[in-house]
Amino acid sequence: MIELENVSYTYGDGELLSDVSLQLQPGSFHFLTGPSGAGKTTLLKLCYGALLATSGRMTAFEQDIARLDRDQMALLRRRIGVVHQDCRFLDHMTLAENVALPLMVSGKGENAQKEDLLELLNWVGLGTRLDALPPELSGGERQRAALARAVILSPDVVLADEPTGNVDWEMSQRLLRLLVELNKMGKTVLIATHDLSLIRAAKSQVQARVLRISQRQIQLAGADL
Numbered sequence: 001m002i003e004l005e006n007v008s009y010t011y012g013d014g015e016l017l018s019d020v021s022l023q024l025q026p027g028s029f030h031f032l033t034g035p036s037g038a039g040k041t042t043l044l045k046l047c048y049g050a051l052l053a054t055s056g057r058m059t060a061f062e063q064d065i066a067r068l069d070r071d072q073m074a075l076l077r078r079r080i081g082v083v084h085q086d087c088r089f090l091d092h093m094t095l096a097e098n099v100a101l102p103l104m105v106s107g108k109g110e111n112a113q114k115e116d117l118l119e120l121l122n123w124v125g126l127g128t129r130l131d132a133l134p135p136e137l138s139g140g141e142r143q144r145a146a147l148a149r150a151v152i153l154s155p156d157v158v159l160a161d162e163p164t165g166n167v168d169w170e171m172s173q174r175l176l177r178l179l180v181e182l183n184k185m186g187k188t189v190l191i192a193t194h195d196l197s198l199i200r201a202a203k204s205q206v207q208a209r210v211l212r213i214s215q216r217q218i219q220l221a222g223a224d225l
């Protein structure tokens with residue numbers, strides 16, 4: 001579904017990822033871990049085409065990401081939902097409007113059903129917060145809204161960058177359950193996190209592969225987490 005073949009990435013002052021190969025199979029669940037600055041966010045950006053590999057080949061849905069034109073890239077982005085580390089809401093728009101934004105941008109806003117939006121917001125437990133403005137939301141509410149926005153276009157793949165950053169343990173478990181639920185619906189899920197206790201907690205809920213970025217390489221983490 002998403003494949004990296006001998007991918008390297010350099011920001012300018014040295015190579016961050018070196019000759020990395022990885023496959024995300026349809027319906028799989030992955031954690032991506034590693035120390036701060038190891039390149040987790042960068043790897044996610046390569047997966048959804050926000051960055052292009054310095055060398056090597058990135059494939060998504062059997063298409064070479066580097067060869068996509070603007071329209072093809074837009075279609076790719078619809079098939080990959082991203083929960084960004086910093087959530088990135090527009091503060092003058094309500095929670096419901098923010099979550100619905102991808103529908104508007106993709107031209108699906110006209111046909112969108114209010115009931116579907118409400119169902120999605122109920123699913124993340126925000127059905128009563130539709131009119132709240134982003135600055136009024138708690139950290140956990142923001143993260144759940146970001147998750148709802150990431151999946152509103154029914155993507156095949158969900159990439160979540162530290163989705164449980166800045167929330168307490170109970171909320172991180174709630175977010176994890178939502179991501180596991182998405183995976184059980186057939187979506188491929190990749191979570192970048194430095195929170196090893198989250199990974200341990202997931203073990204009883206889902207069969208997940210744990211990848212670790214270390215010294216510019218990606219390794220499969222052992223059972224010693």
Ligand SMILES: Nc1ncnc2c1ncn2[C@@H]1O[C@H](COP(=O)(O)OP(=O)(O)OP(=O)(O)O)[C@@H](O)[C@H]1O
Binds near residue numbers: 035036040
């Ligand atoms: N746009 C950029 N230009 C130059 N360097 C960058 C840029 N973005 C990230 N970096 C650097 O690349 C390295 C990896 O950053 P990245 O955000 O991918 O790591 P990360 O593993 O996600 O870190 P964290 O866990 O702290 O979020 C860092 O040293 C960072 O400073």
